[in-house]
Amino acid sequence: MRAFSIIFITFCLISGQVLCFKVIGCSGGSVMFKCMKTNKRESSDQFKGKYFCRNRDCTTGISTETRHRWVYNERFALYDDENRGFFSVFIRKLSREDAGKYTCGNNQEWSHIVDLVVNNNSSSCGTSVIRSAYKGQTITFSCEYDHKIETHTKVLYRVNGDPVLLLKISQSSQSSEEKFILSDNQRDHFTVTIRNISEEERGVYLCGVERDGEDKPPSETSITHKTFIKEIELKVHSQISSVQVEAYISKSVFITCEFPEEFKENQKFIQKVSSQEISVKEQNQWIHHDRVHMYDDTSSGVLKVFISDLTAADEGRYRCGVKTVNDHVFMKIKLKINQVDHFPESSESAAVIGESVKLSCNSPEKQQSIKHICKENEQKICQSISSSEKQRFEFSDSTAGVFTASISNVRLRDAGVYWCGAETRHKHLTSVSLTNKHQLTLTMPPVIGREGDSVQIKCPYDEKHSAETCLRSGKCLSKEVKYLCKGKSFTKDAQIIIRSDEGHVKNPKISVKDDTELNLFTVNMTELRAEDAGKYWCAVKDVFNLPIELMIIRKDEMTTSDTKRETPQPGESASQFELKVIIMINVRVGCTT
Template identity: 80%
Template sequence: MRAGIIIIIIFLTLCLISGQVLCFKVIGCSGGSVMFKCMYKSDEQHNSTPLNQRESNDQLKGKYFCRNRNRDCKPGISTELQRRWVNNERFALYDDENSRFFTVFIRNLSREDDGRYTCGNNQKWSRDVELKVNNNSSSCGTSVIRSAYKGQTITFSCKYEHKFKTHTKVFYRVNGDPVLVLNSSQSSQSSEEKFILSDGQKDHFTVTIRDISEAERGVYLCGVERDRADKPPSEKSNTHITFIKEIELKVHGQITSVQVEAYISKSVFITCEFPEEFKENKKFIQKDSSKEIYVEQNQWIHYDRVHVFDDTSAGVLKVFISDLTAAEEGTYRCGVNTADDHLLMRIRLKISQVGDHFRESVAVIGESVKLSCNSPEKQQLIKHICKENEEKICQSISSSEKQRFEFSDSTAGVYTASISNVSLRDAGVYWCGAETRHEHLTSVSLTNKHQLTLTMPPVIGREGDSVEIKCSYDENYSTEVKYLCKGKCFTKDAQNIIRSDEDHDKNPKISVKDDTELNLFTVNTTELRAEDAGKYWCAVRDVFNLPLELMIIMKDAVIHEASVGGSASISCKHIRKQTQKLFSRGDQPSICIRDGARVSSNKRINGRFSLTEETSAGVFTVKISDLRAEDSGKYWCAEESSGSFIFTEVQLHLTRDSFCQRL
């Protein structure tokens, strides 16, 4: 940028009023500013003055600019100082002892400023100034505040009336001593220039400031060079500057600048940490050059896909962005207001493509569940898992450091997060990912999504025996009617088993107890039959508990004996037609559901195990070949229909034939 002391030639309307008094006209813009020069003499007078006299005149001090000179000369300004700006509210004056003029600068013009003024030297001379303030232009008197950040490039746009298209455009910086200037005739368009002025667009010019630093903070003015007429000034014209726009540039610092990588359709959780003394201060988030979004303290707010939370207790700003698209890529700034500035963290968010990782998991209340997550190459990174809330914000972050979940070591690019003793509160959507930590910023790129569905542990009863089904409810429903249904209550296919307000004597097989202190509704069913197997629901009004599965074990068990090295053919009766047949091993029948069957209707051969069905006879047969001693134990024949299980216990006893027996 080419900068220096202002050199402005004022347009003079040479009008002889009395003696040597001259007058000239200056045109300003309502709400804007004006700058002009009050000369000691006209050029002709000056050139005819002897050199020694000129030097003496040049040294005269005591310059002034005011209204009503012959009375109180207010409003106005005067000075005896040279090479220094003197300010009096909206007025400023600069006297250069090596020049034959002094400069007057008036800001924030209004129609009340319109009128006749006087400028001159206290001892020798004066000039009358006619100040004309116009307010009939849409571009008049614009005042804006712009914020920029260290290292950023910013562009200002300055609109002007079309009649000034060919006039010289001026961009001034008001920094107090003296004003620096960049105009369209001086500007270089080199990419190395700090300031670049361009006037190639319709009815406005632009000024770009590159690589902003603290030194660029201040007030700037956009203006046009003009004379009394609206025509472009000629080489001999005496001109002044009409400023049409004022820009206050605020330059904010940064605590840090970090690149965060996230993925299309996934989520990212970012935590900006500020110094302790600012934890109660107002915080904000901003994307690129958009408007700053200020955050309410201690509550989540959302703006499109961006959710923000100002945690004053921890002094951090939490940012969660979900369902990422390419449009979310860009530069984000999380900041905090200080006494006279902002502290900022700049986040360059990069969005990449990644394969889909969505999994559905089912967990039984009271048991454990494992959620698998893709592991980054950097094994030292802290692993995280979080659960979405009702607003789909992954608010609660748990890490391997906090031990909320048990994390396994990464193997083959995958690690697992285990939840033990699963409860109702654990149902929902989970995200997992790895943490990247910087000095003042932590980010967790969440790449794996899990839908965790919960089921109640099954209730297992034997044919002819009894079971208890327990239904908990909210204390607010203690006086309401409770229901137990086979199938989901209040639907067409549901079978009402019992209501808490019914006469229980009608069905002696069923008894109920409603403990309002424990908020527990208990149903006891006796003389169980195979057809009692199925899914049951507890309900109060339109509020449902999770369904539970009643599994029935048939009274008659199957006992089968065979020899090691031989084979066993085990026949299992089934009661219902068109059911899935299963055969599994374990102490409890639920093993067929949790760990899967050895063989089934869908997988009839599995190593030494095979399954065949004889539908007409109502049996299916499981054959185990090449029997081994460890095959001895408890097995289960099962039939399943729509989630309803009936089991038959099988005891397989193996013996070793002696040499004599084999002979």
């Protein structure tokens, strides 16, 4: 809150005529006062231009010959009402540079000296805030003031079209039907309530007090002025009456509610009508409540809501909102759950690291909307693909109601559960109805070796498995033990070939190296035999498993023609040549720990 001092005026009287007065303001505040004629006799004054200026050429200030409407020059405004014997001067957003001597009057017949003083010795004035409201909402804000003037009349003005327009004074009576209500029952502030806000209420409001040159309330004979102590910019947003979001039984839906920028830090909530309000008490992290997951993103001012495993009971009306000081701002959502599910329950796809994979997705034919794909995180929440990843995802429509999502250059971290569906956007709300579930598993390209030679089996793993612990001897080992296994998946027949933490070599033909900086577990196998062929698993307990196929070229199985030529024929790659003589043992195996 910026500091200010209360504005007051001291008048100079000579022979009953007002010749000069002092205006004391504050940096950041505003003031409005009247420049009165020296007498009330009829004259040619009504045909003269009026002015409030700092110097003779009026480069600082304002002058006009226009009558019966406000004229303004930057922060200065003037209204000439010659029928009432005065004109009004309004100065907004005072600064220290505004201090000094001014003259107000008409061009020839009369003038007054105005001594404007601007200082900074109070904490009640010069405040400027922004408030937001939706159409139909009721909003209340407070206006602080120095306790010395608590008995003075309080005023509410509006800056809109005309520079200032009186809306309310505290001494006026009020009814329950009034649009503006001013309540002055506190020692250091009064409150302003605006009911049933419409588009017309947007704009800038000024609240202040009515004063003369004393701390005591003005008398009936006092010449008063207005001291504005606070400026409120009110933004009015369109209230969304109801947005319908369609989703499907047993599937999921992702909803994003966007709020005005000034509500970024406010607490958000989701509520099913007639049910308990679910508040998001922690910001910038996922919070779950049964099947409802919420994320209050303060950086973008949105509330993300993910509801999984939808049931018929989830259908109904919801409020997606933000809590304010005096009220709640919310958007209405009508969630419709389609009971008929035409989409496959789930599917499995396998991809080779470094290559591409295509995932088939469905969307309602009537929806010409944006296609969307997302991946579940560890909390089984389907988050949006980051912008840096979007270039690796391509979408194409194959048939009516079916589209394909292609992932290029598949990486280790791409393994997991994916959902795809159709996205629908409204002005303040985005919804994604997720309809297809894909389990994407990864494999490594086959490793090819010759009987009697050696090969390296490289097992990449996620960086979360690379944490190290150091022994007293100074040797550091990975906390997570890595395995190379062979055998039927998760059975007693599973054979552990080697572990990353083995301090001795069980088999002199096999060695291991775990590079935690590269997140790479490498096994070196020598003196290969035909029975070494098959499928192996790079594993970290039962959390991470990556299959690799080892192919062995047997010497005694080469055909006579292939044995005679040591290199591939023209146009034939080395791998094609080797595959002609390879023996593949296609037994799917795995390991347990």
